[in-house]
Amino acid sequence: MPMAPKTKRNLVTAALVGPSALWLFVFLVLPFVAMVIFSFGERAPEGGYLPAFTFAQYANLPARAAAFWNTLMLAPVGALLCLLVAYPAAYYLAVKADPRYRLMLVSLVVVPFWTSLLVRTYAWMYILGSRGIPNLLSMIGIEDVRMLNTPGAVLLGIVYGYLPLMIMPIYVSLEKLDRRLLEASADLGAKPVSTFFSVTLPLSLPGVMTGVALVTILLLGEYLIPQLLGGGKVFFIGNALVDLFLQSRNWPFGSAIAVTLVLVVVLVLMVAMRIAWRVSGSRQVDLV
Template sequence: MQRQDLKTWLFLAPAGGWFLAMLVLPLIVVFVFSVGERGAAGGYVPAFTFENFASLGARWTAFQNTMILAPVGTLACVLIAYPLAYFLALRASVRWRTVLLILVIVPFWTSILIRSYAWIYLLGGQGIPSLLNALGLGNPRLINTPFAVLVGIVYGYLPLMVFPIYVALERLDKRLLEASSDLGCPPWRSFLQVTLPLSMPGVATGSMLVFILLMGEFLIPAMLGGGKVFFIGNALVDLFLQSRNWPFGAAVAVALVLVMLVTVAAYLRFTRRWAGGRDDVSLM
């Protein structure tokens, strides 16, 4: 047993050391910075104060935009990705499945910067608004709005939502659907009581991937928001690189981490209860 425990610790040591060096220690440094003070020329001066946390309200707009658009963007990705993943896993023929999966990946072959520039043109005055104006549907302003940021979010992060859901649906035991049909369940009821609960792990995984990345997103709001739709990531870039207020930026980062931990924990608890409740209902 002792030799087995030693082998286990030896196998876990590299991953544990990496986790400690790349996650725990940087978080400790950020927290230490958050209770410090800004130097005369910027940067960090050792101190112990919580004034930076008391001033978080100055960046309330960034927190508000992030806490609204990140969940909405995640939900939009789920609503679009689930039907697509369902078709790929359960309806598409084996012959075309690989081709369609490659098409989902294709946008990742191009830099997000180039794709964002493409959306700037499409949502700008000479793009979709110009087409709508030519059709007599008005000339709405789309670029530099929350809508433009949401479009960029869905376009950029949709593949990260599709693949976890696809994997969960592809591993679904098709005999369960056949049994449900043989017992007289209509397709919609089989979906709600069999397919959806069993695919919830994929939905939860995809949602966490998208949501966590969106909480620190910088490029999409900066380009499609035009400086009018700030995320916390934009605030951090401004505080660390522009105003060089490292302690306040560290306090914003600590607050962001805490918000993410609470939100992710609440979401995971909800999805587990929901999936368990659906399983209980299906068993009844």
């Protein structure tokens, strides 16, 4: 008996989606469920997990308030600085750059990703360290300038490390912009600044929101940049998790912080999608 078309389509869909769904279930859903279970447990005397059911780990979250505060303050600020640097660059690439050289310029934006973030961050450690910029400043009479192990150094590393992730979504939005709208605005007597704020910026907001959401979500779990450029003095949630799981071996408390971080990321994503939906008038799947 021949197979019904609907059944055949369902089988094809299951065959295509099944491997990805299985991968996500095993490596994303199950670990998260394990973290949730651990978060209600207690720390074993030798470290690790002791089965229990208690909310003590969540009640103890204020003990890591500094890590939460630094993350929730510096991550949005870092995303905003990335946006301020990325938007002019993306605008130039999409609107002003010569089409003959556009592909090469876009490639230059991606080139830093070919090098490990660890290596690039170590380079900034040298530049901001005592033998880098502070040493040059001391030669011209500006003494005792400390740039490394400060929030400013962390923000600089964030902008440098995550800038391409902000540029590309904005560039895609601007590159798809209908140039006839800009010409129509100019024909109606609008000045370039008015055209930008009334036409270009609103139409590129989906790309802006995608870039901001992407960078902010990744920064909420950042570990490497605060560790190297902050010198342990600028503590992010990622640093707290490494300390709790590897040093203190307090798995339940670390799991409670990790679950809270996941909830914060989901909240940020929902807010970003809501804002994108309101400013564009339709839901933006780019943010998912």
